Amino acid sequence: MKKFLQFVFIVTLLIIGLSSTTTSVIVEARTSSPKLFIDTPTDRVTITASETPLSIDGWALDPSGIKNVQVCIDNIYKGDAILGIPRPDVNTAFPGYIGGATSGFSYALDISSLSKGNHTITVNSTGVNGAILSQDIILTVNLPSRAFIDTPEDGLTITTSEIPLSINGWALAPSGIKNVQVYVDNIYNGDAILGIERPDVNTAFPGYIGGATSGFSYALDISSLSKGNHTITVNSTGINGELYPQNIIISCAGPSNPSVVSIFNSPTSDKTVIFDSSHYEEIFLKVTKSYDTLIYVYGEISPGVYTTTPLQLINLNTGNSLNFISTSGTYSIKTKRFQNVKFMNINGWNGKSNLTASVYVQNPSQENPSQIIGDYNNKAPTPKVLNTITSVGTLLAVKDSKSYCAVGNIIYRSDNWGVDQFSTNVGTVIGATSLYKMLILDNGNVLVWDKNGKIFLSTNNFASFKKVFDMLNSPTHDLFGAKTYKNYVMFTQYSNTIGAASKAYISEDYGVTIKECFDIYKQEGFIEDGNTKFHTHDCAIDPYELNSAGKPMLWTCIGDGIGAQMIFFSKDMGVTWTKSSPIGYGPTQTTQIIPLKNCVLFLSDSRLVSVLRYDRPTTGTKSKQNLNFETAFLFQVGWGKTTNTEVPIGCTSAIDFENSKAYFGFSIVGNAFTGNITDDTLLKGQVYATDGYKFYEIYKNASLVNGSGVTAVYGIDSDNDKSIVARIDGFDSVRLSSKMWD
Structure with missing residues (x-):
């Protein structure tokens, strides 16, 4: 509605010939009203809280001109908008206003700490004459994922050290945080510890699930970090899968101790390193990461001429003597006779081998070797074939x-x-x-x-x-994944659709009732690479270590993803699980777990290492204990490194729990590159017997041409010969006597 203002004019009338008089005349003048409009954001729009300010833009008019435009959110003053922005469109639509051609305004509203839900933005325009006009709009705010690395600060310079670099910060996601993973130069290093109290973060950014315990911490091993710049990436992942990365750069000035030399730092192919050992009688190799890789060490006996057999290496974690390394640990090497030593690294076929190792001239190990039970020193078995079974x-x-x-x-x-x-x-x-x-x-x-x-x-x-x-579309694998001992049954899911099988199950009453005992996604520090998710492989019931209730230890393993070769054990029938390695994964991917009295064996899944061994300590395996592994048996170096070598998979094995013996074979499922296998090392259906420390070939079918190895070994049967039966592809089955050890 138009308004009319009354003005009083004093009019003096001078009439010739008349006396001068003064009178008042009331005149009404028609004028325009104040106007205000918010162009952006629109009313009822939904936004995500962000570090980027939200631009509040619009225009304001007043007959007396605009004095200021103020912005409030939820009735709290935020600031004055910038005025004088050209708006010729407004001036054309509403002519005659003072400053109409420059009636635009803009304000950058900080929305970084807005809580989830609806918020009211109010814009108040004030005319020069004091008249105020207001407009409200409603915003619906969703919370964003947020993360911040508190320490170390970006650009920090460090020196290599045995003391880990602590990476601390916080992470928030609307759905809650699933994991926080740390990468160095795009190589996965490990999962951070979550759940650290951060009330300051919760106050600054309210409304997040787990906001009060949003802190994380990770101890980064920098003992072998090479000189130069390195990118630390912290990826926080929400329960809903949303990924939020944060990067910082640190500069490594090299080792503070010149006696430490990094020789392997995630080599992408086989590598040879020469180390001058002429001044030392003994050197030490510390391996902090090792997956699907082997290290051999040779001594220089004359210029350019090295020993033909690898040097003996003493594992300072276990005390065992080895001639190659496939696992993390600290190893002693006697070098008194050699001018130089040569370290040779052999990577596996899958292109995801990982190795980090440094040479020390002083023993870096701070721990005494574990006291392990040791081997049996059994005599060799005498194989006896009883018959074939069709x-x-x-x-x-x-x-x-x-x-x-x-x-x-x-x-x-x-x-x-x-x-x-x-x-x-x-x-x-x-x-x-x-x-x-x-x-x-x-x-x-x-x-x-x-x-x-x-x-x-x-x-x-x-x-x-x-x-x-009913496991629906994720049945147990036909080559592994189902075990029994007395009244116990344990089995795993498996699926070629990665991520579709994450669980293991247990029965304590001969299969009558079955319950879940393991889920990958429920484990602390579970790893996934963002593209693939892992699935369960094998499991084992271990009667050699009983808990206080007299129940057996459980094992399970997973695989088929980047860094997926994780091994877990439980001392309480699956209520809690311990990941075997602090770096998240074991030294090889496994598909068969064989518990024996003094050790546990892990048969590899298409990897360099054939059989991995964990020696039981005399004090028993403890929950939350990090396990030390060694290679127990190596069939052939370089499996899968060329287009004509095997990709063998450890299959169902027969375990003689009474005598602590095991019988096993490998199935060959194809080649990593082409599937064309010409090196037929395991094509003859070889069956092996072991006490965990010595390995014997007890069967081989030399005439077998079109086989793909052993697919299962059954037994030990209760007949007079205590039979084992090996199911061999392309041949049917063969029955052998396990009394071969007598």
């Missing part, structure tokens, strides 16, 4: 001198090791389509796995089966 379908189990196979969902039995051609039909598993795995338990219960993910149980000697569990 089954009508896939051989799945042997028990009490009987062997079992399956065709589809029908189970057949042989009572004389295949002579009767498995003529006895013992049962049909209703609801199954293709049986591929079987466990016959000590009480006579039978568990069978179907390829559709279902597990069936028989408690009446195969007469009938009922479904007791």
